[in-house]
Structure formats: structure tokens, C-alpha cells
Amino acid sequence: MCGIVGGVAERNIINILIEGLKRLEYRGYDSAGVALLDNEGLSIYKKKGKVSELEKYLSTNGDLKSKIGIGHTRWATHGEPNDVNAHPHYSSSEKFAMIHNGIIENYADIKKNLIAKGVEFRSETDTEVLVQLIEYIQVKKKLDLLTAVQVALRQVIGAYAIAILDKRNPNQIIAARKQ
Numbered sequence: 001m002c003g004i005v006g007g008v009a010e011r012n013i014i015n016i017l018i019e020g021l022k023r024l025e026y027r028g029y030d031s032a033g034v035a036l037l038d039n040e041g042l043s044i045y046k047k048k049g050k051v052s053e054l055e056k057y058l059s060t061n062g063d064l065k066s067k068i069g070i071g072h073t074r075w076a077t078h079g080e081p082n083d084v085n086a087h088p089h090y091s092s093s094e095k096f097a098m099i100h101n102g103i104i105e106n107y108a109d110i111k112k113n114l115i116a117k118g119v120e121f122r123s124e125t126d127t128e129v130l131v132q133l134i135e136y137i138q139v140k141k142k143l144d145l146l147t148a149v150q151v152a153l154r155q156v157i158g159a160y161a162i163a164i165l166d167k168r169n170p171n172q173i174i175a176a177r178k179q
Contacts, residue, residue: 002029002087002101006070006163006173014064017071021051029073031086034058035097035165036066042097042167046086068170070163072099080124089128091135092119095167096145098131102160102178110155130156131164149174 005020007013017034032054033046045061047053051073058064072087087099104110107126110133115121119132130152138148145166153160159179166172 002075003073004070004099004101004161004163005072006175008068008171008173010067012065013067013069014058017069018051018055018058021054021071021073024073025051029075030081031074031083032072033074033086033088033099034069034071035088035099036064036069037165037167037170038064038066042090042094042165044088044090044097046083046088048082048086068165068173070097070099070165070173072101077103077126085123085125087125087127089123089125089131091131093135096131096135096164097167098127098134098162098164100127100130100160100162103158104130104156104160105158106156107158126158130160130162134164145169146174149176153178 003024005017007016021032031048032051035044045058047057074087088097090097104126107129111129114132134148134152137151161177163173163175
């Protein structure tokens, strides 16, 4: 099963996220990842395998520091277990990073419509379809992120929990769930 952790702190959040992901390990999963927001921007780190693989990967990326982040353990439902399909996922502009538990039942139809509008995809996941939909709506309708998330979720069929970061808003995590 998937698991989501996230937080905003006055201190470095990375160890908090890793500890949270480790506590979710009993649930079973095939990959893990984090999205971190700092003065340099929004960065995603994800690996197929155990949280320990992600932890090793993070340690090879220098002295990472962030006070806001989200983390995820994934059990593949759409797309094979690999680094590309692991969560989090960027939007096309890489302004947003999102993690998602659940299944978007109508993701194929949404993806087809977005491809027809010129949106390109990097993964095989329903999660990326949702973050791309949110960004498309946000840009097209000139909405703030929270409103764009609300509009996008009205188009989604399925059960879900999401967490999303916006690199332009370093003090906020938007979260939503259905069922």
C-alpha cells in the first residue's frame, strides 16, 4: 500500500520525512520518494526499492536542506515499479510536485485529452496525469493552486489522497482526499 508524509518545519525536514517513510514500511511498497522545497527551488528525489535506497540516494546529493517537503511510498497500480514511475511527480513546468495514493479510474481519458492539448508525459502513472491536469487548469483559467486543485478533482473518478507543493509558495502543502 502507498503512504504519504509531509511537513513544514523550522528545521530541516528531510530526516523527519525519512523517519515517516520508514514508519510506513510495514504496509508494503515498491518505491519511495520525496519532494523538497528550498531557496534553490523544488526538487524531487525518488528511487525504486526500499526507503533505505532513497536515503542512500539523498546522501549522494550533497548537503540537502529544506523546511518543507512531502514523501511517498508507492505500490504500483499504473506503470511498472521503477524510478520514473515512483512518486513524487512534477507538473510540466516543474512548478508543482505531487504525491498520490489511490486510483484515478478515468486517468486514461484525462490523459488522452491533455495529450491532444499538447501536454507531454514522462511516466505511466495516473498521478502524473492528475498533476498535469491541475497545472493545465491553473494556467488556462488563471486560478490559484488551491482552486485549480478543487476544479481538477471535480473531474476525477476514483478514490485518492494527494499532497502537492508549489515552488512559488514555500510555506504551504495542499492536501485533499476522497474516500
